[in-house]
Amino acid sequence: MKKSSQKKTFVIVQIAVLGAFAIALLFSNAQARTALKAKTLGIESFEPVPIPREEPYRVKPLYNRPDIVSDEALAAVLEKIQPRFSPREMKPNHIEHALRTWGVTATFQNPNAVSGQGMLEFLTDHGAYIESWGKEVRPILEEKPTGIRIRWGAETGASYHHDHWLACVTEAGASLNTPVYGPSRRDDTLYDVVQESLRDFRLDEREVEWTAMAFGLWIAPTREWVGSGGREYSFDLIAERLLRGHKNLGVCSGTHRVYSLMLLLRLDEEFDVLTDAMHAKVYAHMENVRDLIIASQFPDGSWPGNWPDGKDAVDNPIEEELYKKIISTGHQLEWLSIAPPALQPPEEQVRKAVDWIVEVTKSQTRAEIKQRFTFFSHVGVALANWRQVHPADFWREWEKTHPYDPAIEDDGSLDTKKTEQANAH
């Protein structure tokens, strides 16, 4: 009798306890279930973020101003920045810049220039990558259980900035189902890179400029999403992060931050990805940036690296190398090409900047362009944007009437050996 009562009690307690846990599990929210799964099964808590498009969104440039950027000027610059890369040890940073400039459909009559598809292949196919770098260098495509991670940093053969690879491939117009072949996997696509990027994003990592762009162009109109560790991210948070700190901080004298903020404003107009309060804050910031560049432009049309100093930058000019002005001026023209009229400096200032940058670019030797390719690529994008034309489309048309001339290819500045050495860095 006592034994059966003991058994009954035992069974009742077990049912009550298991029932309680079952009910708790049933009524738990997604956050609790994900955390539980992460703790018990060791599975990281990240749910893929829906990506509502197959092709990346393109923020269209707003102006077609042949009076500011003539066909000849644009052609002269684009001719300089054709992706002339030696197949050996191609620097991912250069290829990424070239690809975002020229796009995945780019073709060239110049046999030394790598096509858009060729560049995309280098970045997305481990086989193509080792053809250039050999097997000794760590792959740029790292296979993770959750997707494909892009190796980045100052290491040899790595992409230089976090999510720069992704932002450039995205801006180049690669579709979401673009195959990405890792060292051992063949079934990943660009989708897996985007998801891995969403998973490993940390708001306070060193740079978020390219992450902001890549996420914006893929996941908008999604405003908020949950990253790894359960943190709730939003475009508001990213914008706040981009607004934070001195304006001159960040890559290329802080101009990438400005470009990313401008892009977020444009995305917000289209998809309402920012709250009204954040929109107002970013807009006010951009107005301030506009005022600063109005005040900091040099009489020759260039903008200095310390443009955030405004008038003081002109009154007390700092000593800096020419390439810093090229960076600053090219990048300012680039964000201005997608900025609404209210955020523009007087037209005359834009004209002067264009004239200056075109002349400087034209005066560069092949070797100088090669050395500073990344900076000049932004000049090409900026000028094409001011004509509302894609560089590849323009160039294709241009080459119909101005065919490739091997005679002008070698200006004597390039030493093949030196070029290969430069590529290795």
Added chain:
Amino acid sequence: MSTVVENVKSKSGQETPVTPQYQTEDGQPNLALLEDRTPEAFKATSALTLIVGALGALFVLLNYFPIWHTDIWGHLSYGRLILETGKMPSTEPLMPLAMGVPMIDTAWLSQILGYLTFQQFGTAGIQFLYASAILFVAGSIAISLYARTKQPWVALLAVFFFYWCDYQQLLIVRPQLAGMVCFAAVFMLATAFTWRKWFMVAIPVVFALWANLHGSFIVGLAMLGALTVGRAIDVLRRTRSFKMMLSESRTRQLLFVTELSAAAVLLNPYGIGIYPAVFEISGNPNLQNLIEWDPLTLRMKQGQAAAALFLALVGLYRFSPRRVSAGEVLLLGGLGLGALWTSRLIVWWAPVAAYYFGLHGAAVWRMWMQARPAEPKRGGLYTVSILGMAWIFFAYTPLGGRVLHGATDTPEKEAAQLERSLSRKTPIEAVAYLNENPPQGLVFNSYEWGDYLMWAGPKDMKLFVASHVHLVPEEVWQHYLEISQVASTWSSKLDRYGVNTIVINPQLHKGLATRLDDETETWEKAFESNKTVIFERRKKI
């Protein structure tokens, strides 16, 4: 002085009628005729009076301990927010750099209770809650030991050991104290000599409460688990029978109560989500940089106290005639190893170790004395004494003073009283300055001060960090350390975060204060006292 007047029988042996003499010869009432009519259950002993007197003195003393300058103010801020918004925050709401970080507020009930107490009674109320929690733990150890050993001095010695080991941890006023109260209650019930039926309800009820007061309920579950397994091992060793082990009543009671307690924990706003959350908090990498999460070593005062208690226990185990239960070995070993891993766990080891020290100490003493302890005097007078002492102890606390005499009548007195009740490290001057000169942009602050600045500083002030470091993103925390330790990137990090104001304790951040002093082009000293220095950026970002 009264004299005892006895009934006298006549010499002839004849009984004469007894006439009680209600008065002595000098006309005073004859106290010898007074009869103790206190019900037996309410009669206290002299030993209990001694214990209450000692614990009461400790209680009064604790009521005058200044409120530690860290955690409590953060918890009160969360309590204030919850009551103001009427909802629990799902992400960190008070630290701008932690926006979006998921927050499971395991201490929400403590925070609300603390805030309501503060609203009603000010700092006196918080001090009273603080002292009451420690009194409860110390009292549980003392009373249960006394009940089992009848040796008040051993009980008080055990309390001394508990407090000696834990006093550093106990300086900080925080919801963990509520967890300690629950821990003591459960431990005393689960190890009671006689198991009562109501324990089966009372213990899960405590856990339901505990899960809402503090995340340490998980330690309580581990404690019950250890006692259950320990009991099962004991039975198995004695009977060599698994069947007996499974059917032994105490083992089953402990098993059931553990299971029911684990289920009772689910009664919280996060349901089952609270389980992964508590592990998430304790495993947070940011905690590695906090001293209180460091391993316990002999260099620490609490480590030395723990070593003394450990050695005393070893000695007692050598001589104790009591059987050593597997449960106590598991508990002492488990919690002890835990404390060696992270010194914060000493708060759980110390009361358990003190309790077993008392049990075995009393047993050894009885063995050496070869006698049971003398029965203490018992009577209503002691009960009255205890009640009287309780009233006096209460009256002497700041809260007692406030209840009996009302709050201070002038703002100056109020401010002076507030200053007295706060630890000397509390950034009162910094808060006064910042309230008069609200900072623009992000404020870099000593993390120890974040909570008080958050509580008492300007409403919209954006602080870098506060003591809830497990909610701070890992990168931000590393950057905080880089800046505060003046790493090579300290200045660029301040620029990157757009910090315009720096509020630090110059004694804690000597290096940073010196460097900022040198950077006169960028920073200017806006306020300075012997415990506070505030720098402001000349050209605001």
